[in-house]
Amino acid sequence: MEQNFCQSCGMPLNEEHFSTNADGTQNTTFCNYCYKDGQFTSDVTMDQMIEQCVQYLDDFNKDSEQKFTKEEAIAQMKQYFPKLQRWQQ
Numbered sequence: 714m715e716q717n718f719c720q721s722c723g724m725p726l727n728e729e730h731f732s733t734n735a736d737g738t739q740n741t742t743f744c745n746y747c748y749k750d751g752q753f754t755s756d757v758t759m760d761q762m763i764e765q766c767v768q769y770l771d772d773f774n775k776d777s778e779q780k781f782t783k784e785e786a787i788a789q790m791k792q793y794f795p796k797l798q799r800w801q802q
Contacts, residue, residue, distance in 0.1 A: 720798035721747035722766055723790070742798065759800045763790045 717726040720742050724730065732740040735751025747754055757765070767786050774780045781789065794800050 717741065718797075719744035719747055721753065721800075722762060723793060723797060747799075753799075759794050762800075763787060763794060766790060 718724065719726055719730075722744060724744050724746070726741065726744055730744045730746070732743045732745045732748040733750055734740045737750075740748060740751075742748075743753075767783055767790070770781060770783060770786050773786075795802075
């Protein structure tokens with residue numbers, strides 16, 4: 714089964730983290746941290762989102778075979794995030 718990722722923050726999505734649309738139905742595009750009740754939970758730029766996400770780098774590194782420095786993680790996100798639905802122009 715293909716892994717889905719939040720189209721705002723890039724977090725791997727599973728049913729536990731699905732968000733909700735305005736009508737209360739499940740939204741499988743964004744996580745519940747980024748999107749709730751049909752709206753984004755914060756009005757941020759892509760760079761601000763990257764700064765928020767890099768705060769969780771230690772948690773990511775703990776569970777990952779490949780460890781990233783803060784600078785490496787930011788560089789990776791700056792390449793990846795423009796491909797996410799929320800940040801496409």
